[in-house]
Amino acid sequence: MKEAKKFITRFAPSPNGWLHLGHAYAALMAAKAARDANGSFLLRIEDIDIGRARPHFTEGIYQDLDWLGLTWPEPVMVQSTRFDVYEAALAKLRAQDLVYPCWATRGDILAAIQDKPDWQRDPDGAPLYPGLYRELPESRRKKLIWEGKPYCWRLDMTRALGVVSQKLNYRECYAPSETEAETEAETPPQTIPLDPALFGDVVLARKDVPTSYHLAVVLDDAAQGVTQVTRGQDLQAATAIHVLLQKLLDLPQPDYLHHPLLRDVSGRRLSKQAGDSGFRNLRQEGMRLDEVMALLPPPFGQG
Numbered sequence: 001m002k003e004a005k006k007f008i009t010r011f012a013p014s015p016n017g018w019l020h021l022g023h024a025y026a027a028l029m030a031a032k033a034a035r036d037a038n039g040s041f042l043l044r045i046e047d048i049d050i051g052r053a054r055p056h057f058t059e060g061i062y063q064d065l066d067w068l069g070l071t072w073p074e075p076v077m078v079q080s081t082r083f084d085v086y087e088a089a090l091a092k093l094r095a096q097d098l099v100y101p102c103w104a105t106r107g108d109i110l111a112a113i114q115d116k117p118d119w120q121r122d123p124d125g126a127p128l129y130p131g132l133y134r135e136l137p138e139s140r141r142k143k144l145i146w147e148g149k150p151y152c153w154r155l156d157m158t159r160a161l162g163v164v165s166q167k168l169n170y171r172e173c174y175a176p177s178e179t180e181a182e183t184e185a186e187t188p189p190q191t192i193p194l195d196p197a198l199f200g201d202v203v204l205a206r207k208d209v210p211t212s213y214h215l216a217v218v219l220d221d222a223a224q225g226v227t228q229v230t231r232g233q234d235l236q237a238a239t240a241i242h243v244l245l246q247k248l249l250d251l252p253q254p255d256y257l258h259h260p261l262l263r264d265v266s267g268r269r270l271s272k273q274a275g276d277s278g279f280r281n282l283r284q285e286g287m288r289l290d291e292v293m294a295l296l297p298p299p300f301g302q303g
């Protein structure tokens with residue numbers, strides 16, 4: 001008989017700010033999922049954003065999670081140590097002609113669509129890439145590379161979907177219900193259809209780093225043997241890109257649990273960018289763990 005695969009999930013914060021209560025909730029959700037399934041909870045530091053990631057934020061992540069009572073196996077996977085893995089995967093996609101170099105700046109992209117008010121946007125609200133540099137003769141590409149201007153690598157979505165001819169879907173383990181308290185009840189995973197074409201030619205390697213979030217996340221989840229990706233609903237739409245990359249790179253497809261995002265009293269979702277204060281402030285102000293937990297939604301608190 002085939003042995004059941006061990007359940008492995010993870011928390012994958014980016015060290016570009018202090019963790020806020022939403023991160024605490026996400027980490028606790030993942031750790032609880034692992035505990036309930038008698039599996040493992042892993043930590044991964046997603047620090048590919050070299051312009052914004054800072055070592056003291058990484059240190060802060062370890063301290064904050066430790067204060068929450070969480071434990072994880074060492075060594076922790078750190079994305080900035082894995083650029084060679086991302087480069088090798090990109091080379092595979094290049095060999096299949098599924099990615100192309102793109103020199104367009106943000107300004108070039110905006111200029112290309114400025115007279116088109118109805119230009120399509122992706123599910124995250126960004127304008128679809130208008131295809132600049134997609135169909136460039138090889139000689140011109142070589143010349144531009146030789147000239148040394150920075151470029152990123154984009155997925156040729158049409159070609160990629162041609163290679164993966166089957167319909168894509170994934171298993172979502174979180175089923176929203178009437179009240180948050182009810183989400184504790186056992187709800188079977190749902191199969192969700194995916195349409196990666198809605199995102200167009202996404203960036204797989206940025207101008208400044210040899211990967212992008214999308215490429216790194218699928219390679220790392222596979223390398224860590226993750227069977228359930230636990231993360232916020234803000235990343236649910238991007239699962240379409242991730243499942244497509246898993247197919248193109250021949251990686252196993254995990255299940256997903258996209259939990260709700262925490263909001264402040266005005267209904268705005270918490271974010272580092274908006275400067276929402278870290279929960280380390282709360283503890284430095286003397287709040288106890290049970291008081292912080294009480295601020296979180298069920299199953300941890302009543303917040």
Ligand code: GLU
Pocket residue numbers: 011012013014046217230231232235
């Ligand atoms: N590093 C991402 C973040 O901090 C999370 C990525 C993921 O869980 O897939 O928002």
